[in-house]
Amino acid sequence: MSYAVDEFGVDYPGGTFLSGDRFLACPRCRELVDAGDWKGLRDWIGPNGLDTSSRAMLFGFKAHRRGGAVELAAQAGPEEQLS
Ligand SMILES: [Zn+2]
Structure with missing residues (x-):
């Protein structure tokens, strides 16, 4: 299943990482x-190991999520994995 998001960018030292339009869960x-x-969720994904970019991505997901989880079968396209 996955969540739709409004695409957002996370800055990291080498550039900007774009979120894509959905996150797998x-x-x-x-x-x-x-x-x-x-x-x-943060603890589940990485108890002590989330770096700044990963935290920013999680925060961005929280801020940009659109609605509830949907089944993957109904979707196509680039995907990001929450964990
Ligand atoms: Zn997970």
Whole structure:
């Protein structure tokens, strides 16, 4: 399943990384997102290991997400993996 997002960019030392227009989510990520448990999601993705760019990407996802999770079968196109 995945979440649609309005594409956004995350700056990092080498340039800007574009988010694409959807983020993949496994069932656990979906639970956490749907519960609004952003701290839990961050911990699930990388307990101590999220670098600045990854945090910015997660924050961007939170800010730019459009609606709930949808099944992948209905979609096509570039994808980003939450975890
Ligand atoms: Zn996941």
